[in-house]
Amino acid sequence: MHPGLLQTVKFKIIFAICWFSITEVQAIVLTRFGFSWRIALLDSGISNLLLAGACLVIAKTFQYYNPQKNKYLFIIGLIVTLSVGWLFLSRGIIMPLAGNEADYVRYFSISFVLRLCFGLLITGCMALISVLWYTIKDQQETDRRKQEAETLARDAELYRLRQQLQPHFLFNSLNSINALIVSKPTEARTMVLQLSDFLRGTLKKDDDQWVSLASELQHLQLYLDIEKVRFGHRLLTIVENNTATDMTMLPAMLLQPIVENAIKFGLYDTLESVTITITASSNKAELTITVTNPYDAETSQPLAGTGFGLSSVKRRLFLLFARHHLLQTSFNNNIFTTTISIPQLP
Amino acid sequence: MIKAVIIDDEPLARSIVLEFVANYPQITVVQECNDGFEGVKAIYNHRPDLLFLDIQMPKINGFEMLELLEKMPAVIFTTAFDEYALKAFDTHAVDYLLKPFSKERFDKAMQKYLLRENKKTAQPNVHQLLEASAEIPGQSDRIVVKTAGKIRIIPTTNVHYLEAADDYVKVVNPDGGFLKKKTMAFYENNLPAKQFVRVHRSYIVNVHEITRLEPYEKDSHLAILKSGAKIPVSQAGYIKLKQVLGI
Numbered sequence: 001m002h003p004g005l006l007q008t009v010k011f012k013i014i015f016a017i018c019w020f021s022i023t024e025v026q027a028i029v030l031t032r033f034g035f036s037w038r039i040a041l042l043d044s045g046i047s048n049l050l051l052a053g054a055c056l057v058i059a060k061t062f063q064y065y066n067p068q069k070n071k072y073l074f075i076i077g078l079i080v081t082l083s084v085g086w087l088f089l090s091r092g093i094i095m096p097l098a099g100n101e102a103d104y105v106r107y108f109s110i111s112f113v114l115r116l117c118f119g120l121l122i123t124g125c126m127a128l129i130s131v132l133w134y135t136i137k138d139q140q141e142t143d144r145r146k147q148e149a150e151t152l153a154r155d156a157e158l159y160r161l162r163q164q165l166q167p168h169f170l171f172n173s174l175n176s177i178n179a180l181i182v183s184k185p186t187e188a189r190t191m192v193l194q195l196s197d198f199l200r201g202t203l204k205k206d207d208d209q210w211v212s213l214a215s216e217l218q219h220l221q222l223y224l225d226i227e228k229v230r231f232g233h234r235l236l237t238i239v240e241n242n243t244a245t246d247m248t249m250l251p252a253m254l255l256q257p258i259v260e261n262a263i264k265f266g267l268y269d270t271l272e273s274v275t276i277t278i279t280a281s282s283n284k285a286e287l288t289i290t291v292t293n294p295y296d297a298e299t300s301q302p303l304a305g306t307g308f309g310l311s312s313v314k315r316r317l318f319l320l321f322a323r324h325h326l327l328q329t330s331f332n333n334n335i336f337t338t339t340i341s342i343p344q345l346p
Numbered sequence: 347m348i349k350a351v352i353i354d355d356e357p358l359a360r361s362i363v364l365e366f367v368a369n370y371p372q373i374t375v376v377q378e379c380n381d382g383f384e385g386v387k388a389i390y391n392h393r394p395d396l397l398f399l400d401i402q403m404p405k406i407n408g409f410e411m412l413e414l415l416e417k418m419p420a421v422i423f424t425t426a427f428d429e430y431a432l433k434a435f436d437t438h439a440v441d442y443l444l445k446p447f448s449k450e451r452f453d454k455a456m457q458k459y460l461l462r463e464n465k466k467t468a469q470p471n472v473h474q475l476l477e478a479s480a481e482i483p484g485q486s487d488r489i490v491v492k493t494a495g496k497i498r499i500i501p502t503t504n505v506h507y508l509e510a511a512d513d514y515v516k517v518v519n520p521d522g523g524f525l526k527k528k529t530m531a532f533y534e535n536n537l538p539a540k541q542f543v544r545v546h547r548s549y550i551v552n553v554h555e556i557t558r559l560e561p562y563e564k565d566s567h568l569a570i571l572k573s574g575a576k577i578p579v580s581q582a583g584y585i586k587l588k589q590v591l592g593i
Contacts, residue, residue, distance in 0.1 A: 044554035168402075171426035172356065179362035232357045243574065267355075268404050271381055299499040300407070 004063045004135035005133045015055075039098055046097075047090040051119060054082040055126040062130035075127045087112070092184070113127045139169070166260075169226075170199075175229050191229055198222040203287065205252040213280060213287065214246035216255055220278075223256070229262055235267065238277040245280040248287040250342045251320060257313055258291050258338050265336060266293035287342045295336045310338065317342075348373045348463065349392055350401055353385040353408070354400035354424065359370055359445065363398045363424065366452040370460075380404075382411035383497060394419050396459065401425045405499065410490040413527065414497060415576055417422055420462075421456050421470040438475040491524035498524065502541070506555045507577055510548040518575070543590050545569060547585030563586055 005011055023044045058078065067074050081327035091108060096301045098104050133220060173195055177277045180188035205211070223235045259278065266274040272294075310327065317326040321343055328339045350373050354360045367373055373396070375390040388395070394496050398417050401408040408423065423435065423442035435442045441455045462469055479533050489500045509516040510518045514525040515533060535546045544550045555571045559579065562568040567579040569587070579587060 050571040113548065168426050171445050172359070175362065175426065175447075178360040178401065179358040179365070182365060183361065230356050230358065234355075268402070271404050296405075299501060 005130055006063070009070055013266065013270055015052075019048060019052050021261050026116070034105075035104065039101065039104055043094055043104075045169070046094050047086075047115070050086050050093075051122055053125055055085050057082065058123060058126045058287065059130045062127070062134050066134050075124075075131065079123040079127055079298055082123050083116060085116055086123075087121050121213075143228065169260075170195075171172045172230060172270050173226055180229075187229070191226065194222050194226050198226065202253075210249045211252045211253045212246065212247050212252060213289075217241060217246075217251070217278075217280075218248060220255060220259060223259070224276075231267060234273045235263070236273060236275045238275065241280040248280075248282050248344060250287060250289075251316070254313060254316065254340070254342075255289060255291075258289075258310065258340065261292045261310055262293035262336070262338065265295055269295045269299070279336065282344070285344060287344060289340050289342075290336045293336050296333070297334055313340070324325075348392040348396060349376045350374065350396040350398065351377050351379065351385065351388050351394045351419075352398045353379040353382065353388075353391065353403070353411070354398070355380055355403045359400065359424065362446075363379050363452075366449055367398075367451075367456075370456060380412075382406040382408070385411050386497065387415050389415060389419065393417075394461070396429070399423050401427060406490045406497070412472060413476055413490065414492045420459055422459065431590075433457075435475065438470055438472075438478070439470055440470045440475050442586075477529065478527045489524075489525055489526065491517060493524055500524070502537060502552075503554075505552055505561050505575055506571055506575065507541075507552060508542075508550040520573070540590060543583070543587050545579040545587055546578060547580065549577050549583075551577050551587075553587070561586075 007162040026044035026048065027037075030043060031037060035043075061078065095105070095108070140299070146222070173191070177188050177191050177195070180191060198219070201222070224239075228235050228237070255278075259276070262276050263274075266276060274294055277290075277292045281288050281290075314327045317340065318324060323343070326341050326343075330337045330339075350367065350548075351373060352360045352363050354363070364375060364378070367375060374592055376392045376394060377384075379385045381389050383405065385397075388394075396467055398419055399408045399411070401423060402425070404409075406414075408425075412418065412421065421440065423440065424445060424447070425442060426445040432444075441458055443451060443455060444557060459469070479553070482540045487502055487503065489502060491498050491500060498521075498551060500517060501512060504519045506518045506520070508530070509518065509523075510530050511525065513527065515528050515530060516523045517526055518524075530544065530548070530550065533550055534544070537550070542550050550573070551569055553574070556569050557572050558570050560568045562578070567584050569577040569579050571577065
């Protein structure tokens with residue numbers, strides 16, 4: 001909720017100045033007509049006090065209720081009601097206080113229409129100011145929210161791009177190439193090409209695209225080959241698939257973070273050589289992919305260990321298929337297993 | 347002769363350091379190591395003057411390995427970490443090479459090291475860097491200690507409490523107490539705040555291990571752990587504990 005019109009200091013000052021000037025002018029005019037100062041002050045003071053009250057009612061009303069439909073009808077209704085009410089209320093209060101003086105009673109009836117016009121004018125102005133003020137405020141609020149949403153979306157996009165590029169993987173691979181250039185130039189060249197193919201494949205892929213398992217595994221193989229150059233004999237991979245699974249489809253870039261996670265988990269949680277297996281099987285309804293990696297039950301905390309990229313994969317699967325438990329993890333005998341099921345579209 | 351050890355889990359990353367260091371006849375690489383465990387052994391055996399040390403390595407990272415050393419050699423870190431993660435290095439003037447690095451950049455780091463070595467001026471203080479190193483992710487879930495020549499990795503979920511012991515902190519878990527050359531402030535700042543509370547000047551306790559709290563003397567309490575250990579809780583500590591436990 002933005003600050004109300006009535007809370008702004010500027011408005012308070014202007015409102016007070018206007019009120020004093022109008023009251024003063026009215027009192028002076030009345031004395032010119034030959035009324036006593038008492039009557040003049042009573043009349044202008046009370047009627048303008050009540051009018052000020054009506055104005056505040058209007059400002060408060062629009063703070064909490066700014067109708068979109070039939071807005072002008074609502075405004076006219078409000079100011080007419082308030083003006084008429086104001087007129088009768090002020091007569092009801094002033095008359096007894098003025099002692100029902102004959103001259104004054106006559107004067108009040110003559111000025112009745114004039115007073116009504118004045119009341120309508122003032123309350124009308126107040127209503128317009130309020131409507132304008134709160135409409136602008138609403139607009140500003142909407143703009144701010146829109147901007148915030150855009151910033152969030154942009155940050156998310158940047159984060160995604162950063163993740164896609166995997167600076168750690170990229171720089172370490174470049175470092176390996178740097179080493180190979182002198183000792184084994186041919187291997188350096190192979191790795192440059194593998195890295196380029198891998199990056200090109202990553203950039204080309206859109207998250208909402210579906211690809212065949214065969215092409216996803218092909219892309220993954222580039223990644224595995226690069227990691228094998230980096231880690232030498234420590235990393236072994238076994239990929240098991242068949243012609244039936246090759247034809248199945250899955251969302252792009254879904255398998256990659258799981259395999260990355262397995263490699264990271266395996267390589268950084270054990271000292272010995274690490275075997276990563278990727279097994280695909282399918283029936284008519286579902287493609288199931290199982291990824292395993294070794295881990296050390298004694299030192300790692302399985303619950304914390306499921307972190308890394310898996311939570312985002314889980315989230316994506318849920319958003320795509322509106323089903324829970326499509327990603328499952330388990331661990332026994334120092335082997336960590338991640339299983340994903342991808343429903344096949346008929 | 348200056349003795350150096352290279353510690354990096356990627357063979358090719360070691361080979362490039364080896365290639366560049368060959369231009370310095372006064373430096374002999376006495377051993378190459380695959381991980382921090384080999385590193386600790388090699389440093390114990392060879393007493394090297396200089397380390398080329400990777401940060402992300404299996405089981406224990408470069409910082410955790412350094413924490414296990416009694417005498418700190420000069421260190422040049424080699425890492426592919428993003429630059430923003432390395433502010434702490436600049437703060438403590440510790441040299442690091444961002445992978446992939448050029449021969450020129452390598453030479454610059456060596457010049458700096460050799461200059462200090464020749465003038466016998468102090469090498470940058472790696473200890474201060476280690477105090478700040480928790481800014482680098484992936485360390486708040488374990489504590490690496492060395493007892494009787496054996497390195498142990500204690501997951502923080504297994505830690506019962508930590509107790510100040512002169513220049514050390516005693517880390518107590520089901521297997522006993524292990525001394526670690528760190529400050530209480532370090533652990534207070536770096537362990538998960540929802541689980542570990544500094545209840546006393548000399549104690550940080552794992553709230554999951556507390557079974558009950560008993561009043562004790564004036565204004566203070568005792569926290570009784572599942573293991574039966576009794577931990578003093580100061581007045582300020584009691585307030586913090588109540589906040590974390592939501593009582």
